[in-house]
Amino acid sequence: MVGNTSSLGTFLHTINQAFWKFHISTKVYTFLSLTLSPTVVATAPRIQGTGFLRVPFRPLTVFIGTRYFPDIFAFLSEAATDTPRRSNPRPMVHRPHLSRSLMTVFLALAALTSAFGQAKYSVQKCEMAFTSNAELELIKASSNQVQGLIDPATNQFAFTVDIKTFQGFNSALQREHFNEKYMESDKYPRARFSGKIIEPVDLKADGTYNVRAKGDLDIHGKKQTRIIKSTITVSNGTLTVKSRFFVPLADHNISIPAIVSQKIATEIEVDFKATMSLQSL
Numbered sequence: 495m496v497g498n499t500s501s502l503g504t505f506l507h508t509i510n511q512a513f514w515k516f517h518i519s520t521k522v523y524t525f526l527s528l529t530l531s532p533t534v535v536a537t538a539p540r541i542q543g544t545g546f547l548r549v550p551f552r553p554l555t556v557f558i559g560t561r562y563f564p565d566i567f568a569f570l571s572e573a574a575t576d577t578p579r580r581s582n583p584r585p586m587v588h589r590p591h592l593s594r595s596l597m598t599v600f601l602a603l604a605a606l607t608s609a610f611g612q613a614k615y616s617v618q619k620c621e622m623a624f625t626s627n628a629e630l631e632l633i634k635a636s637s638n639q640v641q642g643l644i645d646p647a648t649n650q651f652a653f654t655v656d657i658k659t660f661q662g663f664n665s666a667l668q669r670e671h672f673n674e675k676y677m678e679s680d681k682y683p684r685a686r687f688s689g690k691i692i693e694p695v696d697l698k699a700d701g702t703y704n705v706r707a708k709g710d711l712d713i714h715g716k717k718q719t720r721i722i723k724s725t726i727t728v729s730n731g732t733l734t735v736k737s738r739f740f741v742p743l744a745d746h747n748i749s750i751p752a753i754v755s756q757k758i759a760t761e762i763e764v765d766f767k768a769t770m771s772l773q774s775l
Contacts, residue, residue, distance in 0.1 A: 612645075612647055612774070613646070613772040613773060613774050614643050614644065614645050614646070614772070614773065614774075615643065615644040615645075615646065615697070615733045615770035615771065615772055615773075616642070616643055616770055616771065616772075616773045617640060617641055617642045617643075617653075617768050617769075617770050618769050618770060618771050619638070619768070619769040620638060620640035620642070620766075620767065620768035620769070621636055621637070621638050621640075621765075621766075621767050621768075622636060622637050622638075622640050622655055622764065622765070622766050623635070623636035623637075623662075623764070623765045623766075624636070624660075624741075624762050624763065624764050624765075625762065625763045625765075626758055626759040626762055626763075627759050627763070628756060628757050628758050628759045629756045629757075630756045630757050631664070631756075631757040631758070633662075633663060633664060633668065633757075633758070634662050634663075635660040635661060635662035635663050635669070635672070636660065636661065636662055637655050637656070637659040637660045637661070638659075639655060639656055639659040640653060640654070640655045640766075640768065641653070641654050641655070642654065642768065642770070644691075644697065644733065644735075644770060646696075646697035646698050646772075648690070649690055649691040649693075649694070649695065649697065650688075650689070650690045650691075651687075651688065651689065651690070651691065651707065651709070652686070652687075652688035653686065653687050653688070653768075654684050654685070654686045654687075655684065655685050656683060656684055657673065657677050657679040657682070657683060657684065657685060658673055658679050658683065660672070676748055676749075676750070676758075677714060677748070678714065681715070682713075682714050682715045685711075685712065685713045685714075686710075686711075686712040687707075687709055687710070687711050687712070687720075687722075688709050688710060689707060689708050689709015689710060690707075690708060690709065691705045691706070691707055691708075692705065692706045692707075692708050692721070693705045693706065695726070697726065697728060697733060698728070698772075699728065700728050700729050700730070701727075701728055702725065702726070702727045702728075703725070703726045703727075703728075704723070704724075704725055705723075705724055705725075705726055706721050706722070706723055706724070707721070707722045707723075707724050707737075708720070708721045708722075711741070713741065713746040713748075714746040714747055714748050715746075715747070716745070716746040716747045718745050718746065720739070722737055722739045723737065723739070724736065724737040724766075725737070731771060731772050732769065732770070732771050733769075733770040733771070733772075734767070734768070734769050734770070735766070735767070735768050735770070736766070736767050737764075737765075737766045737767075738763065738764065738765050738766070739763075739764055739766075740761050740762065740763055740764070741761065741762045741764055742760065742761045743760055743761070743762065744760065
């Protein structure tokens, strides 16, 4: 029995080493390179000498991992952050709970590989512009740094933009006030919209579709459930989405001082246009 246990432990150790050496597959490696922080901890902690990496996740993981694979992402996040460190790893021996943990990791990442083999629309070019049309002043700004995905298999979507990437305004001081006083960009650096298209449209088939996107609009740290009408055009594997909607500042706890109330609109007009292409992540 002892010999069998030792052999099993050696076998699991060998499989695990090969598993990490080749990163499961090119697709998972690509996914990890997109979603893991570029500053990965150099000295990996050990699980009984197996070399399981402890890594922080990029914000993009929130959109991909929690939106499409919440169970898998939760497990991997827990495993990556709660792994005990060992400065002098001991030779691996068979322990039933360890075997189950390794098998769970293997199955989870195998499922992740399969899921990310499915193509999703990813933003290639995008512009998000907003307009404040107040009584005494017209303010316009835009950003072309929007990131986003649409899954044609489920019609789920997620978009995000860094607030500080908005350019335009009527002066440099106005942009500074936008970031520091109103949007508080250091505290709330990103705006997000994630959810699902209501209509059961086939986004892999060429055509033009008028749809409603329902999801959580997160601005200034305050979420609001919104239904936003959009027009989607699909042609030869390229998807274009256009939308115009309005955002009341009060919905997101953005306060305007009385002294500038005639220069900043209480409701902001947003124009969104994105060109996306199918990619296997």
